[in-house]
Amino acid sequence: MALLYKADPQRGERWRQLFAEHAPDIEFRQWPNLGNPDDIHYLAAWQAPDDLATVLPNLKALLAISAGVDQLNLHTLPAHLPVARMLDPNITAGMCEYATWAVLSLHRDMLRYRAQQQAGQWLEHTGVPASERRIGLMGLGQQGRAIAQHLRHFGFPVSGWARSPHELAGVQCFAGAEQLPTFLAQCDILICLLPLTAQTCGVLDGQLFEQLPRGAGVINMGRGAHLVEADLLAALGSGQLGGAVLDVAQQEPASTAHPFWHHPRIVLTPHIAAMTHPDSAFTVLLDNIRRHQRGEPLTGQIDRSTGY
Ligand code: GLV
Numbered sequence: 001m002a003l004l005y006k007a008d009p010q011r012g013e014r015w016r017q018l019f020a021e022h023a024p025d026i027e028f029r030q031w032p033n034l035g036n037p038d039d040i041h042y043l044a045a046w047q048a049p050d051d052l053a054t055v056l057p058n059l060k061a062l063l064a065i066s067a068g069v070d071q072l073n074l075h076t077l078p079a080h081l082p083v084a085r086m087l088d089p090n091i092t093a094g095m096c097e098y099a100t101w102a103v104l105s106l107h108r109d110m111l112r113y114r115a116q117q118q119a120g121q122w123l124e125h126t127g128v129p130a131s132e133r134r135i136g137l138m139g140l141g142q143q144g145r146a147i148a149q150h151l152r153h154f155g156f157p158v159s160g161w162a163r164s165p166h167e168l169a170g171v172q173c174f175a176g177a178e179q180l181p182t183f184l185a186q187c188d189i190l191i192c193l194l195p196l197t198a199q200t201c202g203v204l205d206g207q208l209f210e211q212l213p214r215g216a217g218v219i220n221m222g223r224g225a226h227l228v229e230a231d232l233l234a235a236l237g238s239g240q241l242g243g244a245v246l247d248v249a250q251q252e253p254a255s256t257a258h259p260f261w262h263h264p265r266i267v268l269t270p271h272i273a274a275m276t277h278p279d280s281a282f283t284v285l286l287d288n289i290r291r292h293q294r295g296e297p298l299t300g301q302i303d304r305s306t307g308y
Helices: 009-022 089-107 110-118 142-152 176-184 206-211 229-238 278-294
Strands: 002-006 027-030 040-045 061-064 135-138 158-162 172-175 189-192 216-220 241-246 266-268
Touching: 002 009, 009 027, 009 278, 040 278, 061 278, 089 110, 089 142, 089 189, 089 216, 089 241, 089 278, 135 142, 142 158, 158 176, 172 176, 176 206, 206 229, 229 241
Parallel strands: 002 027, 002 040, 040 061, 135 158, 135 189, 158 172, 189 216, 216 241, 241 266
Antiparallel strands: none
């Protein structure tokens, strides 16, 4: 029985060592060296090959090596195939670090101080205490819930919005389209952590920005397609938004001509908020294979009808 790995080849070597050491009963194969495809029962991948059912006729589960699965074209995968997201604790830790850094950067007006430093200006501005900076999280899954708890430690009032109702200690939760305007009206800094689906594509648009308090900050840690980039530029230009921290872009890598690179009110990072670490992810992935072998449900198994 074999597992096929189809993702970053460099990290693949580490995966190979981990399988050899801890799960010698599972033969590790790396794309595109399939060997006999009939032996392959598990696929660990960032993107699945086209025509999966033909390429891997005996596949039993698709184990994504990412927290998001929007890159997988779920509707083209065989309907019976279980698909799991990667719930690597190191991804959550990375997301918490990035969100904390991004929130504190906006909260402490670092874009302005960076510009002042570049201009050699020693100039102080009055800030607001954390207790008066309201943070709102769109998306209350594993990442959103962990980030909410991290941010609460600084004294920020934290609220969250999701499609369905949630309960979270110390976090005011809003749900559904009906409560979205009330949620947005009290977000001084909005963080997008939503899964990318047909419903959430382009959710961060001009109409949404208009509903935030004037001068609000936006952090996108979801996917580039959540954001209507032209609307962000317009909202920053009009002062409706005060700043943005973006870890993702519509097109990655962003072209050298992209207006985000040199925008004074935007911090852009190259999709590095969190990365899958083979060592911790291996434990999660192997546990899922063992679960599947025992006939138990997978950790992080997605609902194919909602796409997350
Ligand atoms: C990265 O973006 C991931 O989904 O893990």
